[in-house]
Amino acid sequence: MTRSVYVTGIDRGDGRQVVELGVMELLTRHVDRVGVFRPLVHDGPDRLFELLRARYRLSQPAETVFGLGYEEAARLQAEQGTDELVSQLVERFHRVAKDHEYVLVLGSDYAATSLPAELNLNARLANEFGAAVLPVVGGQGQEAASVRAEAHNAYRAYHSLGCDVVALIVNRVAPAQHPAVAEQLSAHLPVPCYALPEDGALSAPTVGQIVHALGAEVLLGDDSGLARDARDFVFGGAMLPTFLKALTPGCLVVTPGDRADLVIGSLAAHSAGAPSIAGVLLTLDERPGPDIMALANRLAPGTPVVSVSGGSFPTAAELFAVEGKLNAAAPRKAETALGLFERHVDTAELTNRISVARSGRVTPMMFEHELIERSRAGRRRVVLPEGNEERVLRAADVLLRRDVCDLTLLGEEAAVRKRAADLAIDLEGAQIIDPQVSPLRERFAELYGKLRAHKGVTYELAYDVVADVSYFGTLMVQEGLADGMVSGAVHSTAATIRPAFEIIKTKPGAQIVSSVFFMCLADRVLVYGDCAVNPDPDAEQLADIAIQSAATAAQFGVEPRIAMLSYSTGTSGSGADVDKVRKATELVRERRPDLLVEGPIQYDAAVDAAVAKTKLPDSEVAGRATVLVFPDLNTGNNTYKAVQRSANAVAVGPVLQGLRKPVNDLSRGALVQDIVNTVAITAIQAQGAAPGGSPAADA
Template identity: 40%
Template sequence: MKTILLVPTGEGVGLTSACLGFIYALECQGIKSGFLKPFSQEYDVTTDRTTALYQHLTQSDNVVEPIAYTQLIQQFNQGESDELLEQVVHMHRQIAKSHDFIIVEGLLPNARDSFASSLNASLAQALDAKVVFVSNANIRQAKCSAEKVETQLRHFGGAASERTAGVLFMRTRGLPEGTAEIPVTLDPSLRLNKEIAAFSQEIQKTHAHIGSAQLPIIGMVPFSDSLSVPRVSDLAQQIRASWINVGKAEKRRVLHSSLISSNIEYELNKFVAGELIISASDRIDVLLASSLACSNGIPLAGLILTEHHQPSAQILDFCQPAIKNGLPILHTTLSTFETAQQLAQLSNEIPIDDIERATQVTRFVSSHIDLDWLTQLVNGQYTARLSPSAFRHEFVQKSIAAKKRIVLPEGDEPRTIQAAAICQSRGIAQCILLAKPEAVLEIAKARNIELPADLEIIDPDLIRAEYVAKMVELRKGKLNEAQADEQLQDTVVLGTMMLALDQVDGLVSGAVHTTANTVRPAFQLIKTAPDYSLVSSVFFMLLPDEVYVYGDCAINPDPDAAQLAEIAIQSADSAKAFGIDPRIAMISYSTGSSGTGADVDKVREATEIAKQRRPDLLIDGPLQYDAASVESVGRSKAPDSEVAGRANVFIFPDLNTGNTTYKAVQRAANVVSVGPMLQGLNKPVNDLSRGALVDDIVFTIALTAIQAEQQKTA
């Protein structure tokens, strides 16, 4: 069991973010990491913020709440520090039952809790923990940054101590522009190795041990304005405001704020995406301008009206379009200046319920941690597993290495545009948007999406004619030029033709189209691979501890036994391609020979066919879902099976069962699902859910790029 104690040098260093970043970095190394905050330092808090965020992000059931601050003070003042530490060791052992590695959050040294530093040292000893110091830094103030670390280092026996492992600088200021990019997943290219080396040299002029091999700087995390942005819903309490319209306050983030004081004609440049408009409530022109901006597709963060009274109902009637579009509107009796002052004092800490921001911060911090250092600390003593984080990380990295061109027929769809910009900037794929360039630029401007210079946008009207004759040739005898021209008006068909002619490597669609719209052209123009007779699909289900593969949940309504066997083989090969060693369960309502009937007989026959075709695969069926997935049930119902209780590839007997099961698991267990990924085609085409998030589209593009590379290699 390895334990890292993160010791802060003071308040406001980003300790919560550092803890979550370490946990995510370990997850991406395949290490199941737990979290422990031994002591609370807040009065009357029933739910600890860091612990709650950890539980939300990892979906771990094995968490313990910290010892309450009142109990800490009482026992410490009574000289019961040993008893306190015994309780902490007990908490640590509870978490160790199901984790290979534990990150422990130390106490914040402050003017009130003078015992914090000495208690941190005792914690490190009691838990046999390695210590990482967490501090903020300014590149231009090396000596000052080092002195903060030095103050805490003394409590642990100095840099020569075997316990001290490194320094993590958070919220670092003074770095060059462009160093605060937000990664989609763990991105080693963001680590500031050169800057760390230069800063270490500067520090060592006064503190020779900091930045040395004895006490390395294991990461330097830039201060990021974009990761410090609150939601509009986080502002109300700070400015003692009431809601005129809550709208999308839980989703809208405050990128900037503007006080509107002069004539509206001189202030219109402030009405941009992510802007929080602050104005006196008698400025009806500001209210109407905000409403007009929202009606024009500009997602303002929100509107705060100050002083006086709330606007009349008659005025608000004019703003109904903005209200219906979700514009958050607040009213406070504070003056405009007082409101701005209060907002400037808003804490940078992540609220418990802001999972989106917590996720981004976690990835950002983990991308700046030295994984070579982390690997040495782990020392190869842990059994690697394909966690969801490792799965996402691996396939994003594989897609970057593949360097594939992916066409996106829904090129003017906002989520698709944002996903394409992310993929292009991160090198996940070379994306081609099929859309009018002016439409893409307008949407990007309205939504504050920065389009990379090398992102391809192709006007379908300019290229459609060159595909007519080629499509007639591909579908010889089935359509004429007029029919081909008509079908090519559909950008999905046009994109599929580009794929058929090897002008792109893959296609992703479905954000606004149905599965049939996406798949039908692929059936007609791409067709099935030589070894297969059908096209099927899989979902990668990212459960908290493991990735499962579900097939077929999107394509084949009622496959016969031979088709079901082929789906199992396709799904096993897909699992292997993404780093999962397949153990395949053929799912039915009956396990083994206990049940009879046409449905269970079909699954039994399919299992035998699959075993004959692929004796190299671990496959068993029919198995009930619980017998396939729960070890104790598997041992009871199928004691001789190598798959029962250990399955990670689940093949459902029909589309009704598969689609219902994947959606039930996804929604009830709050599980992320990646897919559907189509398998069996000559070239990769993948379908999105119409409710897909931007991240879903990014991962599907990455997945498609990897498929293209695998087919090329094969």
């Protein structure tokens, strides 16, 4: 039977979209096919569903998501009664339920509707759907006692109507009131109750949302600039020296368009990082001349300059009415919302209470979710040497908003912060270190000089070497100032891992450093090794790669069943290449008799049960292999790329193994999500042995 959870409220203004997004995140961690159903919908696009569809790659047809429009529902209820309205909505719900393992139901929003007893209708629909109920209460501007009373009322209202209330969430609590609210709720309600504090970043509109709401014209600026949050409004009227003192970080400057001095002054301040602004809004339909606009563009490329026809006073009234909204065009707000939800909700407890059974399949999204969840659970610090690189900064933005791990960025601090400001990225919570001027440089030079003295490295030479960001980051890991390092977005593989070979070195029992890719296919996760480091390993090295890869697989929840790949299966072939694989297989069995290993074996016999039944019918690995070890780099690298492209697989890696402490290399074509995944993997590697019961265990 399809399970479902009904997220609902008692009044408007509860910011319920944060909870709905958070619950969707929980569901997609465990369930392959999640459906969405909104019984009652307003005219126009549904911003939340568009966000869910984009973020979670939903294939559900949009027409099945929505039940009835509010006006149509009110008319049906008035003419034919509530029973007929409910009957039609139940029928539409079951159309969704039959095609999905779990359904997230989005309750009505109490906003400008003409439906009587809206709470009662939500309760009845939840009961008819057989859905667990998760009420959300808005706590904005209320004292702790008032919030507690509202929460009690919400619980009693739904419980008295026969609903299965599994938990309750109070949202938008004043930060100063949050500890008291959380304490009182946990002590006085019969179900778990979670309190989420108000987060200004969620209510702050982006510049793009302001442009849309005011019908403004964009004169300058790019997509990154329009995605900046306008955290404050500063209205220009004073002379420039006084005006500059009023600027605040992330503010939107509002000034008449004929005040070129304020336009250029605020953009110059942004360029200098003192402070970084969201953009400039020109009023009165006045615009600076082309020379001024050209200078503005050179001063702060990408920073929005937009224009409206109204004066400052009516524009101000409109601005203060614009509120930030979660939608597909503001993905960073979604990361902030998820970080807020996951910090303040016991997600394991809530998952259990809404009865989410884990799917037998492991999708790429489920694997990526698991990485984030495990990284957050055992917090570690990861150093990112390429602190000026845009993709690295965007990944840092996601990691910080989701509270995944602690971060250190390397680079000149002013340059890093300036680049982040240009990209509308808030680095609050990240540590920034400039190796050139850091007090650690002398300490690291002494250490590196001693480590490499046998190679003729003097202190003076070491002092120059450790200023390199890759060496500096590696030494941070070696000295315990960071738990792991991720680099390679702009540096070569050699530049990333050479310092690790020299400083961190291989861990006991490992002969070489090797790598694996996690290949996230549609229904399973496979581990490929070695596809990135060792060109032509001999039998001893190949056996070491297999044992290391099995350990890495187990650490990330993939039960290791090792296939030692070759162009022949079993005893069907001979030759130097096959003999190497056969010897490596024997060495694995000698060294680790506890591991399941088969080789030599062809790829099809390793992963296809039908082929395995013909070629190796008695093998415990054939047809079920999860760790595939390639005989050389040429085969491995080409195979992983072929599978990645032709099967539309997500390739996570390369993940280095065999080092005493984790250092991981990125492809220079790495996407932001690739960097996020690699940082999460590095943090998990730094945690040590992984707990059992990971979702990929049956992959």
